[in-house]
Amino acid sequence: MALRVQLTDQQSAAREEYEAFAREHVAPKAGAWDRDEELPEDFFTTIGAAGYLGAAVPATYGGGSLDAICFGLLNEEIGRACSSVRSLLTVHGMASRAVARWGSAAQREHWLPRLATGAAIGAFALTEPGAGSDVKGLATEARRTADGFVLDGAKRWITFGRRADVYLLFARLDGRETAFLVERTSPGLQVTPVPGILGTRASMLAELELRACQVPAEALLGRPGFGLSAVAADALELGRYSVAWGCVGLSQACLDSSLDYAGEREQFGVPLRDHQLVQRMLADMATGTSAARLLCQQAGWLRDAADPQAVHATWLAKYYSSTTAFRSATDAVQVHGAHGCGAEYPVQRYLRDAKVMEIIEGSTELQQTTIAHTAYHSRRAAAFRPAADRRATGPAERTMTV
């Protein structure tokens, strides 16, 4: 069985649909949304009506139940047009998936049809003032009451926190890491916008303050103690996958813009694209984008096959795609010269957005240490296997041995 890089007819048709949606409804407005630092309310209706907010919701609850490749293509095409909108797909998808995977029947019935249409927007609230990369530093406390829980603590940098109706939020219950579904209207929850963020400026970031915040007993999601190891880990896995594909789109956008500009702009009597040092930048963008897309496809293929190596493949994809997007964006600004620094071209936005991609969903350094750690242990495990077993027998073995 060969590694499939060819999309099925259905996946190709889906890609065309996503690309057309992004071209019509997202790309022309992305610059203005970035300046306004928000998405307009009617856009939530538009993207909800297209069905894209239901990508991670099972079909039985009104969602699109997209396969991993289609979900990736959606993130690529939206990410090519606007990283803030792709961020919406990411965090809303993370919250949706958590409810679908860990929710009780009642929680699924209540939330999933709303999340599928965008009638409710979901967000992911894990980071705290003292808990960033090290999520074990989680300090938000939950206490049981007669009819539910009371939460005390703070959450930082919550994407679409300003707009969300429900937060997938993590706290300690009796010292154990636990997931909750906290409604925005919960008494004791204060939502404060975070203006002036470097990139994904339209992703409506907020801080959450929970002061004796009351939530009902039904807010508990999954079992106490499984909040980080199961609920957050699984949601972050999807988030990382979504960001990785979004970075492919972002890198492609850098290439598209640079090719157009280098073809139009002349210096020293020839178009920029005829200068070999400019060609080097275009070549690196084209190669990096293709390689990132292949790593994302590999991760998607393994996810669809429910292969446990999908986790590691997603780390590889996110690490490579985000660093590639940043390099492509830096080169894209360089190719555009002064115009690359101005507001007329989108590449300055791409550069700001790309820097954020190296920080969210596991920073570049966390990806590097995790990938190196896994590679080391794979190598050690291989050394202890009998020689006959060490022969690669299929694409997963060949592609995942690092």
Ligand SMILES: Cc1cc2nc3c(=O)[nH]c(=O)nc-3n(C[C@H](O)[C@H](O)[C@H](O)COP(=O)(O)OP(=O)(O)OC[C@H]3O[C@@H](n4cnc5c(N)ncnc54)[C@H](O)[C@@H]3O)c2cc1C
């Ligand atoms: C635009 C944006 C949107 C976000 N959206 C959300 C959201 O929706 N929900 C949410 O919960 N959070 C969100 N975050 C927070 C994000 O997840 C954190 O920023 C991220 O986890 C890193 O944590 P930190 O910023 O506290 O950095 P720190 O953990 O303090 O790290 C700072 C630096 O030290 C490095 N470092 C840390 N530990 C190590 C190590 N062991 N080895 C090597 N280097 C290390 C990091 O790589 C980084 O370069 C968002 C952040 C941004 C910027």
